[in-house]
Amino acid sequence: MDTLILSRIQFGANISFHILFPTITIALGWVLLFFKLRFNATGDMKWMEAYRFWVKVFALSFAMGVVSGITMSFQFGTNWPGFMEAVGNIAGPLLAYEIMTAFFLEAVFLGIMLFGFSRVPGWLHTLSTFLVAFGTSMSAFWIIVLNSWMHTPQGFEMIDGVAYATNWYEIIFNPSLPYRFTHMMLASGLTVAFLIVGLSAFRWLLGDRSGGVRATIKTGVYLGALLIPVQILMGDLHGLNTLEYQPQKVAAMEGNWETQSNVPLLLFAIPDEEARENRMEIGIPNMASIILKHKADGVVPGLNDFVTEDGEVMHPPVAPVFWSFRIMVATGFAMLLLSWTAAYLMLRKKRGPEGIPTLMYYAMVPMAFSGWVATLAGWYTTEIGRQPWLVQGVLTTKQAVADVPAPMVATTLIAYLAIYALLLTAYISVLFYLARKAVDGDLPRPRTALSGQAYARNVPAE
Amino acid sequence: MELFGDPAQWLPFTFAALMGVSILVYVVLDGFDLGVGILFPFASDAEKDVMVASIGPFWDANETWLVLAIGLLLVAFPAAHGAILTSLYLPVAIMLIGLILRGVAFEFRVKAPTPHKATWNWAFFAGSLMTSLSQGFMLGKYLMGLESTLGTWIFAMITAVFLTVAYSFIGACWLILKTEEGLQRKSVAWAKGGIWGLVLGLGLVSMATPLVSTRIFDKWFSFPEMLYLAPLPMLSGLIVLLMWRSLQSLPKPDDRGARTPFLYAIALFVLAFGGLAYSFYPYVVPEKLTIYEAASAPESLFIILVGTVFVLPMIAGYTALAYTVFKGKAVELRYD
């Protein structure tokens, strides 16, 4: 394998690992703020219990997000020097603003948020929690601005192969930003909602009937039920936006080879790029045309339009885009089904968590990670769908790669993969371990000052 | 922009200065928490908890300075960024893996089931060690103009060891400030050991640097430039002496003077860094690319600068707040 493909795999692996954790922390910060505010308002200990459990998950996820993010920021230099050389004048300021307005904010106030509960006045602790949540959302905003600009670039001019900014407003508020940012923030909210539902269901199945667990089951289910229809609607709008700016991506998502009318919505197919056709198609007639053009005979662009005269393929690889898109949408509908049924059962005769049958709790546990699946599938659709471009129409991926020897990239890739596999296993097992420990009663321990030897038995900051 | 003269001149300089400051702040701040990790094997299990408690609220923000430094390199000098990072490909990867290991170990060592704690303690140590060794290695390679020969490799191996010693030294000074009783006495002993490594390392780097490059040699040993540089080694010598005296007398009753070694250590780091910055200016890739050649478009730099002017004081402000909230001796870290 050559350096290009290895570097792509390495970048893909690193960012996939990275995004798992921001997806959790972005929304979980706000959920913790919600728990805190509910506690302040009601004085009910169940909110405090919920806060205490989920702040641990937050701290752990945050650490994972930070260390993998640091890896990301070096990747541009080690593997994609051509990227910054060509579009550094645009990417640079955006990344700088992310670091300055977001990373420091969240990193500094994280300390106070996690360990300052009894050291600072209540309002300062609440404010710190708010600032951390705000910081993670800001960092998502800036990075998504950059990413969206790479999909729908504008507000710049090219001089000798280098991009120069001409209009920062156009760069920041580029056409796909509103859709991508909203879709991603909702994705984060959903990921957290289902993680909360899943882990709380696990505790419920182990016999935990505490106020804290009830509160989180309700919070998670209602949050999920509320967000998922909005997400599906946003996804649809996002697709229409993509149809306008990156038709080749939509063609790959639909598995549509020829530009034509009355295109079916394919539920299953095996796209074959050699033969340039699908095998084993199963679809709903006219449906893709209706979704994308709002009429049955709407004309949908096809992949064959994106092959040059001399046979060079300028559209993305079809099968991965086609399939990851379906995985995302299917997960979305599974979320809809689960959260609405659970919400209905809880509301019916006001039975709360008791209204949900045990079988359904069993289904909720694996759904804990459904947000991760949909988010990754979504990003694969988006990013692979941009190939062969790195910055749509401006810079190809091939042009940006570093000329580091392939064996070197292969070595680091293997090292990263090994460590990610290890950490992911540790992370997931610790989540369930914490849940199990919470069921056994996680009583507050007496406070002791730490001083050298004197402090031998206690375990701090679990 | 014209107000200050040619922006193609002062903007790159400003950004080089900003980048220098963030590297320096990084080396001091993450230096002490990496150092604490490197000292891990010498501490008992109970002491390890105190050591982590002393850096727990800070390490994340400390590492953010690295992100800022690399970010500034990336945004202000994109051409240099690629050149430097691709030639340091392997040490960078090792550093990143080190940072990953130690960063997650903070959390896992207390959240994973108790029997696993020893493993995560080990990961915390190994990660800290990998990070500081590879940073020292990169420093050595950079000093040697990023050339790859047997000689530069050996030199880089040596700087790797010395930077690690330097970090564990400043880590020990931090622990003197943040701990009490037995652990504090131990930290004093660690600092006493570390200081000699530090002196040796500083001396070695100072001797090697002018030998590698005639440009730097001229900058150091010609008149009148020599006069500008002379205060650096003299001040450093003085500080080492003062520090040694202060370490001899610690710990004192009422914990007086516990802060002194840490402040001296910062001063030493600043001086050493100042010397390097003086020698390498105006190059960002040694002997190949100056900051003026490598800089991004002035318009883009200006946009960042505007933000920086507003944001840096705020960062400084809330960093100070965090250090105030967690001042005093390390106490058990808890979420409630």
Ligand code: HDD
């Ligand atoms: C700021 C830029 C940026 C952001 C926010 C993202 N990406 Fe990306 N992505 C790139 C910038 C980029 C890139 C530098 O442009 C890559 C590297 C190689 C390439 O083709 O594009 C890329 C490629 C790339 C690939 C490989 C595609 C291929 O080579 O066929 C995958 C799987 C992802 N990304 C996944 C993600 C995920 C899961 C993200 C979620 C956070 C994500 N990307 C955000």
Ligand code: HEM
């Ligand atoms: C190529 C892209 C990316 C790079 C270079 C990058 C870089 C980084 C870095 C360096 C950090 C650590 C900051 C610290 O020290 O606190 C970080 C954390 C973070 N990143 Fe990314 N990131 C990328 C993609 C994304 C995306 C797409 C999102 C969100 C949608 C995101 C959201 C976050 C958040 C919220 C954090 C805070 C830490 C956490 O919550 O775990 N990042 N990122």
Ligand code: HEM
């Ligand atoms: C069920 C209906 C859904 C539809 C119709 C939909 C639609 C889309 C489309 C068209 C894209 C590609 C955008 C592009 O062209 O770049 C996309 C990307 C994405 N989707 Fe979805 N989506 C749905 C559900 C979900 C769910 C449930 C999640 C996560 C919980 C999710 C997370 C994402 C993410 C993270 C991306 C990549 C970022 C972006 O481009 O916005 N999606 N989605």
